[in-house]
Amino acid sequence: MVFNWFRRQFNDKEQKQEQEQAIEPTAKQPESEAEETTPEVAEDYLNWAKAAYQNIQKQQVSASEEPEAGGELEAGEELEAEEELEAGGEPEAEGEPEELEAEGELEAEGEREEPESETEDPAFELIAEEPLDASEEATEPEAVPEEFIEPAAALAIETSEQTETLEPAEPAPAPVSFLARAEAERQARMQRLEETAVEAPVEEDFRRPGTPGQPEMEGTEIPGLAFDEGFLWSAEVLAAQGRRPDQVSIEEITWLQKLRQGLDRTRRSLINQLRAIVGQGPLNKAAVMEIETALLQADVGVEATDLIIEALQQKLKEEALPPAEAIAYLKKILREMLDRPFQEKYNANFVPEKETLNIWVIAGVNGAGKTTTIGKIAHLSKQSGYKTLIAAADTFRAAAVEQVKVWGSRADVEVIANPVKNSDPAAVVFDGISAAMARGTELLLVDTAGRLQNKKNLMDELAKIRRIVDRKAPDAVVESLLVLDATLGQNGLRQAQVFSEAINLSGVILTKLDGTAKGGIALAIVQQMGLPIRFIGAGEGIEDLRPFSSYEFVEALIGG
Numbered sequence: 001m002v003f004n005w006f007r008r009q010f011n012d013k014e015q016k017q018e019q020e021q022a023i024e025p026t027a028k029q030p031e032s033e034a035e036e037t038t039p040e041v042a043e044d045y046l047n048w049a050k051a052a053y054q055n056i057q058k059q060q061v062s063a064s065e066e067p068e069a070g071g072e073l074e075a076g077e078e079l080e081a082e083e084e085l086e087a088g089g090e091p092e093a094e095g096e097p098e099e100l101e102a103e104g105e106l107e108a109e110g111e112r113e114e115p116e117s118e119t120e121d122p123a124f125e126l127i128a129e130e131p132l133d134a135s136e137e138a139t140e141p142e143a144v145p146e147e148f149i150e151p152a153a154a155l156a157i158e159t160s161e162q163t164e165t166l167e168p169a170e171p172a173p174a175p176v177s178f179l180a181r182a183e184a185e186r187q188a189r190m191q192r193l194e195e196t197a198v199e200a201p202v203e204e205d206f207r208r209p210g211t212p213g214q215p216e217m218e219g220t221e222i223p224g225l226a227f228d229e230g231f232l233w234s235a236e237v238l239a240a241q242g243r244r245p246d247q248v249s250i251e252e253i254t255w256l257q258k259l260r261q262g263l264d265r266t267r268r269s270l271i272n273q274l275r276a277i278v279g280q281g282p283l284n285k286a287a288v289m290e291i292e293t294a295l296l297q298a299d300v301g302v303e304a305t306d307l308i309i310e311a312l313q314q315k316l317k318e319e320a321l322p323p324a325e326a327i328a329y330l331k332k333i334l335r336e337m338l339d340r341p342f343q344e345k346y347n348a349n350f351v352p353e354k355e356t357l358n359i360w361v362i363a364g365v366n367g368a369g370k371t372t373t374i375g376k377i378a379h380l381s382k383q384s385g386y387k388t389l390i391a392a393a394d395t396f397r398a399a400a401v402e403q404v405k406v407w408g409s410r411a412d413v414e415v416i417a418n419p420v421k422n423s424d425p426a427a428v429v430f431d432g433i434s435a436a437m438a439r440g441t442e443l444l445l446v447d448t449a450g451r452l453q454n455k456k457n458l459m460d461e462l463a464k465i466r467r468i469v470d471r472k473a474p475d476a477v478v479e480s481l482l483v484l485d486a487t488l489g490q491n492g493l494r495q496a497q498v499f500s501e502a503i504n505l506s507g508v509i510l511t512k513l514d515g516t517a518k519g520g521i522a523l524a525i526v527q528q529m530g531l532p533i534r535f536i537g538a539g540e541g542i543e544d545l546r547p548f549s550s551y552e553f554v555e556a557l558i559g560g
Ligand SMILES: Nc1nc2c(ncn2[C@@H]2O[C@H](COP(=O)(O)OP(=O)(O)OP(=O)(O)O)[C@@H](O)[C@H]2O)c(=O)[nH]1
Pocket: 140, 141, 142, 143, 364, 365, 366, 367, 368, 369, 370, 371, 372, 373, 400, 403, 450, 511, 512, 513, 514, 515, 537, 538, 539, 540, 544
């Protein structure tokens, strides 16, 4: 059974089989977000969650009964593939060298440009100051140089500290969630039964699957997945998006829980302040300032904050909304902002095309999480049933190639690399595309350097890689994705601007959303750059990166 993470569904064939034996869905969709708190909707969500849990149980049982699925390649093919890989850049580079050399695209080894002392951009000062050491052997990933953290970022760090110390004296009463309601009803039922029953039946306890007397939850307990508050929240988020309980995978639930946990710091600071302010009629000046502060502390940025407040204020002038509805309206504003790039230029469905070569060039400064992200996407892609390959074109640091190889082996995805240190990255990309074409690869992930002698060299190199891709694979679906470290807050935006000058960026991958109070940076990126967020990372593990969903993000950011 293959769950396609890009499509957020099981691949068609498996889906059909699954549905034949699936437990029928029971949730009725709420007509509006405000309806979430009605007992009927709460009950529906609870039933939906139970059905989803049971279906995941079934998936687990059938997965454990299935024979181990083989790798992507048959044994023979694997051998051939290896041979091709062994041949590395040699035959490919030899095959069409004139084409490239004639165009002056490929530099001979050792002919890389000398470090230049000019530094047009302060963000690259450190890079320019550091000597070019092609044999750099560091095994540990490098942190983003402090110099990257400019005044804006320093300010953001200060504000983040303030965020931590900001403890609202008395949180405003939250609307009763369906969890609390279900628990209250359960307690009441329990009490009634105790009072009236001669022989008390075993009470339903949906929190402990397999409890005697609870037939629908009987069966194998799902290892590592309790039917708890986190499960119920995740189920509600999925159900509210129109998903059916039989379409949900264990990975989705786990991911949503992780995302919510990751955004915990941002959410706690935001939601407590917002709940206390909204829902009291039109916003007065003091309330506007408080919302502004809360959003700016979450690194939403001035431009996006102004728009959010304007839209919220407009609505509250038209009608006085109770807090739950005002928050629901705020969520809508945030979702619309995050989805705006899809109305203008970009496709909302970010899915590699099957049986087509998709090439994703991954850029970003060192330390942003580029290598880790490539490994995670490779894993996601492989798990989702795509033939995947990685081209290790960050040849500036020897350690970078080794790191990509480690992630490649974790994801069980081959890596095309040139063993020669400081070799031409464009040649590696060229070889990567040749290998991808020969193997019928569907997704080729290209790692690129995050640091060169100076900004100009870095940008020239990225532009050159893009030209090679366009020339060598004119029919491929190409995306240029920038990896940004969410903890850098506004400073990440400056990096994005620099990169977008060199390569035609088509999206952003936001990493390290866990453990930052600056989760609002996603809104600033979309508002200021007009770029869609394509993936978000919330942890260092291979499973900790998933395609971005504005609905899920906003729920995790300011949901209950
Ligand atoms: N907490 C957290 N850490 C992350 C995430 N993504 C990456 N990291 C960590 O960030 C550090 C840098 O990640 P790398 O993938 O090595 O970054 P890079 O951009 O490739 O940088 P170089 O390795 O220097 O080329 C590593 O310690 C990763 O484990 C994330 O989503 N959350």
